Amino acid sequence: MAAGDTRERILTAATDLFGLRGVDAVSLDVIAAEVGVAKQTLLYWFPSKDDLVQAVLVQAATQLGVAIEAAIRSANDDPLDRIEAVVRAVFRPAVRRPALLGLIREVSRLSPVVGERFQSELSPLVDRAVAYLQKEMDRGRIRQADPRLIAGLCYATVTGIATEPEVLRSVGWQPTTAELRRLRTELLAFLRAALAPLA
Amino acid sequence: MAAGDTRERILTAATDLFGLRGVDAVSLDVIAAEVGVAKQTLLYWFPSKDDLVQAVLVQAATQLGVAIEAAIRSANDDPLDRIEAVVRAVFRPAVRRPALLGLIREVSRLSPVVGERFQSELSPLVDRAVAYLQKEMDRGRIRQADPRLIAGLCYATVTGIATEPEVLRSVGWQPTTAELRRLRTELLAFLRAALAPLA
DNA sequence: GGTGTTGTCTACCAAATGGTAGAGGAATGT
DNA sequence: ACATTCCTCTACCATTTGGTAGACAACACC
Numbered sequence: 038m039a040a041g042d043t044r045e046r047i048l049t050a051a052t053d054l055f056g057l058r059g060v061d062a063v064s065l066d067v068i069a070a071e072v073g074v075a076k077q078t079l080l081y082w083f084p085s086k087d088d089l090v091q092a093v094l095v096q097a098a099t100q101l102g103v104a105i106e107a108a109i110r111s112a113n114d115d116p117l118d119r120i121e122a123v124v125r126a127v128f129r130p131a132v133r134r135p136a137l138l139g140l141i142r143e144v145s146r147l148s149p150v151v152g153e154r155f156q157s158e159l160s161p162l163v164d165r166a167v168a169y170l171q172k173e174m175d176r177g178r179i180r181q182a183d184p185r186l187i188a189g190l191c192y193a194t195v196t197g198i199a200t201e202p203e204v205l206r207s208v209g210w211q212p213t214t215a216e217l218r219r220l221r222t223e224l225l226a227f228l229r230a231a232l233a234p235l236a
Numbered sequence: 237m238a239a240g241d242t243r244e245r246i247l248t249a250a251t252d253l254f255g256l257r258g259v260d261a262v263s264l265d266v267i268a269a270e271v272g273v274a275k276q277t278l279l280y281w282f283p284s285k286d287d288l289v290q291a292v293l294v295q296a297a298t299q300l301g302v303a304i305e306a307a308i309r310s311a312n313d314d315p316l317d318r319i320e321a322v323v324r325a326v327f328r329p330a331v332r333r334p335a336l337l338g339l340i341r342e343v344s345r346l347s348p349v350v351g352e353r354f355q356s357e358l359s360p361l362v363d364r365a366v367a368y369l370q371k372e373m374d375r376g377r378i379r380q381a382d383p384r385l386i387a388g389l390c391y392a393t394v395t396g397i398a399t400e401p402e403v404l405r406s407v408g409w410q411p412t413t414a415e416l417r418r419l420r421t422e423l424l425a426f427l428r429a430a431l432a433p434l435a
Numbered sequence: 436g437g438t439g440t441t442g443t444c445t446a447c448c449a450a451a452t453g454g455t456a457g458a459g460g461a462a463t464g465t
Numbered sequence: 466a467c468a469t470t471c472c473t474c475t476a477c478c479a480t481t482t483g484g485t486a487g488a489c490a491a492c493a494c495c
Contacts, residue, residue, distance in 0.1 A: 207355055223385040227386070277443055
């Protein structure tokens with residue numbers, strides 16, 4: 038077995054399970070069983086459950102950051118196009134692995150030290166986004182508003198819709214490929230309308 | 237002590253604690269301590285934790301339904317005004333007791349039977365909302381789109397923003413009264429822009 | 436006064452949980 | 466050949482959790 042392989046597999050399984058059922062609801066035994074390894078092996082790679090949670094969050098934040106970075110670089114200058122590119126970049130992995138965003142929702146419940154660590158990992162990204170929104174508002178290319186709250190609202194919309202399929206199911210939506218594309222289309226139209234400068 | 241008082245106090249404490257920390261993270265002992273009563277007293281009123289969770293959810297859904305119903309009746313005919321009234325009605329209790337919406341987010345993780353019970357409690361409300369959106373789209377008073385997904389998107393935005401104060405804190409937001417009003421104002425402007433018919 | 440009924444309690448339990456102790460196998464370096 | 470380091474394991478433990486058993490007091494009904 039290749040070195041580091043076990044660690045990787047533990048991280049993957051933990052990300053899926055934590056995101057799906059919540060950190061508290063998933064025991065080390067369950068993760069160990071999923072990976073096919075003894076519990077002590079988990080505790081060898083991650084000395085405590087908190088350490089494992091933190092590693093999962095940091096990895097998730099890093100992957101998210103990379104995906105967003107790439108999306109921004111490849112998009113054209115128009116802010117709505119740029120935001121659309123970011124949403125597309127986030128939407129794809131969020132749907133393929135709903136665990137990832139679901140996990141972020143958990144941060145508030147974790148021990149403060151883990152939460153702070155995660156937040157410090159993410160805050161440069163957030164600051165940049167807010168500054169960008171402010172700049173484009175000044176140029177009149179998106180609707181005038183509080184850029185901090187606009188960032189929060191966009192985040193809430195995207196995260197909420199990507200992590201609550203059961204809510205959509207309650208309005209008769211099914212997670213088929215076609216319906217997923219439709220959802221993404223509607224989400225983007227929704228955000229464009231919400232952000233476009235008033236005519 | 238008045239009859240039914242204990243039961244009421246258990247329900248209230250359980251709603252707060254479940255919504256704040258998650259169902260799995262809150263033990264019966266903690267709830268009992270919060271209420272100031274023995275654990276067995278909880279299990280007298282609610283034979284199992286699942287029963288307690290279900291009671292909490294049904295009560296929350298009922299209260300939500302009543303608040304929305306009242307808001308709709310008192311609003312004027314314009315659909316955007318009507319939606320604003322509903323959001324205001326939901327926003328107020330959600331902020332005063334963030335537990336309530338936070339709990340609804342938990343439904344997907346609970347035992348299927350509890351989830352279904354809750355959904356059947358809520359689905360008439362949802363169906364009505366979707367039908368209403370469809371009607372107003374046909375009349376051209378809100379933007380043409382899939383009414384089911386628009387309902388989901390509005391829900392995701394409101395719920396997300398009301399239940400994730402730590403996300404807002406990461407953009408420098410503080411939960412003061414003034415900031416709360418500002419948040420509500422921006423949320424309503426965001427939704428109005430997202431839903432208004434294209435010019 | 437006796438006989439339920441209702442509501443609360445103390446005492447207890449089996450299972451699950453996060454974590455410790457330490458053995459052992461397999462590479463690797465010397 | 467031997468020691469060391471790396472990785473995984475079995476065995477165990479203290480604590481916590483949801484839940485049971487049953488005592489006890491207050492009250493109602495007759």
